[in-house]
Amino acid sequence: DAGVTQSPTHLIKTRGQQVTLRCSPKSGHDTVSWYQQALGQGPQFIFQYYEEEERQRGNFPDRFSGHQFPNYSSELNVNALLLGDSALYLCASSSVGGTNNEQFFGPGTRLTVL
Amino acid sequence: EDQVTQSPEALRLQEGESSSLNCSYTVSGLRGLFWYRQDPGKGPEFLFTLYSAGEEKEKERLKATLTKKESFLHITAPKPEDSATYLCAVRTYYGQNFVFGPGTRLSVLP
Structure with a gap:
């Protein structure tokens, strides 16, 4: 059973550019949440x-x-894109009909803005 | 505003030296409290969900407990492979998102 997958793994962009990150949820999940994680933060x-x-x-x-x-x-x-957008972008999937409320995370996409 | 704080910010333990990590929260209507483990550059890995005060969950060397204002993650006889950042998150009845704390960086030395 595949878990949450994300692509690409790493990405380098320059200020002002645009970026698209992709996520496939865990099998059976219908809800996707996106999170930004700066270095050393939650x-x-x-x-x-x-x-x-x-x-x-x-x-x-x-x-x-x-x-x-x-x-x-x-x-x-x-x-x-701004320099401050540099971060790990995480996708999490869950199921609205699920009883446990847990979110399962993918490996993340590391975005670096130069 | 919902808030989650974690302490200590970083913790160094010798292998076998048990300790506890703290997660304090201020929310309106707790729907669940979640513990995750995160290795550097990776996504968080789900550990536990706690729903009500007094509840406890265990997994190998980890035990999570919950009170009305805080949760503890107890680590018994840790090993170097337990080194990671441990994140605490809460979900409320009126929101769909998780609110995360800043995490505790745990280092277990051999």
Whole structure:
């Protein structure tokens, strides 16, 4: 049973560019959440997608946008990259119908903005 | 505003030296408290979920406990492979997201 997968593993961009990160949830999961984790800090919630719609959003600017596809996979897009966007981007999947509320995380995408 | 703090920030133990990590939280309506382990450059790995005060969960050398304001992760006779950052997170009844603490960096020396 494949867990949560993310691509790419690493990415280097320059300021002002745009980036797209991808996530495939764990089998049987229908909800995808995205988190940003700066070095030495805990993950910060960006947004969550369920039924192809943004269900909740954290305190991130509109430069951060997302999408969920019918197969439950998801994309995170970041426009007009800033140096401060350098971080580990984590995708977590869960099941709305699940009883345990747990979120399972992927390995992350390390984004470096130069 | 929901808040999660963790202490200590970093902890160095000798192999076999038991200790505890603390997670304190301030939330309205706790739906669940979660412990994760994170190795450098990797995604968090799920360890435990606790739902109500008095609940305990165990896995190998780890035991998690929960009170109305905090949770403890007890590590008994740790080994070097237990070295990692341990993250605590909470979920409330009115939100879909997890609120994470900053983590405790644990180093277990042989």
